[in-house]
Amino acid sequence: xxxxxxxxxxxxxxxxxxxxxxxxxxxxxxxxxxxxxxxxxxxxxxxxxxxxxxxxxxxxxxxxxxxxxxxxxxxxxxxxxxxxxxxxxxxxxxxxxxxxxxxxxxxxxxxxxxxxxxxxxxxxxxxxxxxxxxxxxxxxxxxxxxxxxxxxxxxxxxxxxxxxxxxxxxxxxxxxxxxxxxxxxxxxxxxxxxxxxxxxxxxxxxxxxxxxxxxxxxxxxxxxxxxxxxxxxxxxxxxxxxxxxxxxxxxxxxxxxxx
Amino acid sequence: xxxxxxxxxxxxxxxxxxxxxxxxxxxxxxxxxxxxxxxxxxxxxxxxxxxxxxxxxxxxxxxxxxxxxxxxxxxxxxxxxxxxxxxxxxxxxxxxxxxxxxxxxxxxxxxxxxxxxxxxxxxxxxxxxxxxxxxxxxxxxxxxxxxxxxxxxxxxxxxxxxxxxxxxxxxxxxxxxxxxxxxxxxxxxxxxxxxxxxxxxxxxxxxxxxxxxxxxxxxxxxxxxx
Numbered sequence: 001x002x003x004x005x006x007x008x009x010x011x012x013x014x015x016x017x018x019x020x021x022x023x024x025x026x027x028x029x030x031x032x033x034x035x036x037x038x039x040x041x042x043x044x045x046x047x048x049x050x051x052x053x054x055x056x057x058x059x060x061x062x063x064x065x066x067x068x069x070x071x072x073x074x075x076x077x078x079x080x081x082x083x084x085x086x087x088x089x090x091x092x093x094x095x096x097x098x099x100x101x102x103x104x105x106x107x108x109x110x111x112x113x114x115x116x117x118x119x120x121x122x123x124x125x126x127x128x129x130x131x132x133x134x135x136x137x138x139x140x141x142x143x144x145x146x147x148x149x150x151x152x153x154x155x156x157x158x159x160x161x162x163x164x165x166x167x168x169x170x171x172x173x174x175x176x177x178x179x180x181x182x183x184x185x186x187x188x189x190x191x192x193x194x195x196x197x198x199x200x201x202x203x204x205x206x207x208x209x210x211x212x213x214x215x216x217x218x219x220x221x222x223x224x225x226x227x228x229x230x231x232x233x234x235x236x237x238x239x240x241x242x243x244x245x246x247x248x249x250x251x252x253x254x255x256x257x258x259x
Numbered sequence: 260x261x262x263x264x265x266x267x268x269x270x271x272x273x274x275x276x277x278x279x280x281x282x283x284x285x286x287x288x289x290x291x292x293x294x295x296x297x298x299x300x301x302x303x304x305x306x307x308x309x310x311x312x313x314x315x316x317x318x319x320x321x322x323x324x325x326x327x328x329x330x331x332x333x334x335x336x337x338x339x340x341x342x343x344x345x346x347x348x349x350x351x352x353x354x355x356x357x358x359x360x361x362x363x364x365x366x367x368x369x370x371x372x373x374x375x376x377x378x379x380x381x382x383x384x385x386x387x388x389x390x391x392x393x394x395x396x397x398x399x400x401x402x403x404x405x406x407x408x409x410x411x412x413x414x415x416x417x418x419x420x421x422x423x424x425x426x427x428x429x430x431x432x433x434x435x436x437x438x439x440x441x442x443x444x445x446x447x448x449x450x451x452x453x454x455x456x457x458x459x460x461x462x463x464x465x466x467x468x469x470x471x472x473x474x475x476x477x478x479x480x481x482x483x484x485x
């Protein structure tokens with residue numbers, strides 16, 4: 001390899017690690033010495049627990065809704081409606097290019113209608129449909145990859161000739177075969193929801209990312225600690241994808257995240 | 260509004276740097292271990308955004324950040340030379356943290372498509388490295404590079420949380436303005452927010468149209484390769 005090649009690799013490594021090292025240093029700083037005081041302060045803060053678990057719950061809800069929506073959809077597109085695949089693909093890629101701020105503007109507009117129950121509007125689950133939409137690209141492409149790797153027709157016919165109905169076929173035959181894709185999509189969606197700030201802050205809910213922002217405006221060192229924690233969550237999600245995606249030809253979609 | 264400006268600059272810089280790093284780490288001559296490492300780290304960095312990213316850079320290049328102190332001890336305090344993390348160029352540096360890895364991920368397939376045979380053929384015909392890049396490498400890769408830059412443009416055009424946490428609205432960006440208009444107590448004007456949001460959709464639609472044209476050109480080489 002050439003010397004300029006090594007130079008660019010060094011640039012990349014420095015750009016990646018220096019901010020992390022700086023944040024870690026800052027989070028451990030305690031006056032003139034170092035300690036875990038900032039982390040203790042965060043973990044002792046009840047608001048941390050509340051917002052963290054709220055975001056966890058929202059992430060789980062989003063993943064469940066997205067899987068229920070997408071496994072049958074992608075299955076059906078692959079089985080019966082392959083001519084619609086480009087259209088579905090296009091629709092599912094849209095949230096990747098349409099800015100989240102535009103999505104939330106649209107969502108708030110839809111929620112202005114009378115038929116939306118008031119009780120639902122006050123609940124943080126208000127955010128779940130928006131998150132499901134934001135997660136469209138991750139869920140769809142992860143599942144689409146998985147479905148392309150299996151023979152949907154043969155599996156379905158085999159299952160049905162043995163007497164299984166649609167639900168049973170989906171649950172016992174198709175799902176285990178696309179589990180890698182479903183998990184990859186779930187991990188990406190998880191990372192997305194745990195970091196999503198735009199929608200939560202504009203809809204005035206206190207989720208984990210809005211808590212990070214609040215801490216950032218009031219306390220510097222705990223904010224750095226939270227940044228490290230948040231980075232750890234992203235790492236866990238990506239590691240999860242790598243671990244489930246070990247099988248060859250399963251390059252999961254890895255691009256996205258909340259900005 | 261500085262949205263288009265900042266998106267163009269970060270798309271160009273992120274695209275250029277990302278491509279150089281990706282080419283160095285993923286080309287056939289690079290050590291094997293670099294490939295999975297770079298793709299994984301890029302995946303993490305590209306997904307790491309929003310508010311925490313802003314704090315990471317405050318810890319690094321803020322007035323008392325680690326890098327600022329290091330540069331200061333070398334007599335090069337960036338704040339003495341007109342740089343501030345909370346201004347335009349600070350935002351550019353911060354956005355590049357997710358733009359560069361995004362570029363690495365998006366451009367990786369195109370670099371893989373660059374056949375080693377082409378380079379061998381070129382050097383067999385007596386081409387120098389410069390000539391190879393001038394007549395083979397760049398023409399083949401250019402549509403992919405430009406197309407990826409369009410995607411990066413979209414990514415930074417849509418960014419809200421990082422800018423919100425970093426600049427608290429000092430730099431006029433369209434998403435921040437929309438946020439003010441629908442969430443603000445004083446300035447609330449949803450209709451103007453709808454108008455701005457629609458404007459963003461139009462900009463993105465134009466960017467996507469450009470992307471599809473470039474993508475078609477890029478796929479021409481992929482078809483002949485397969």
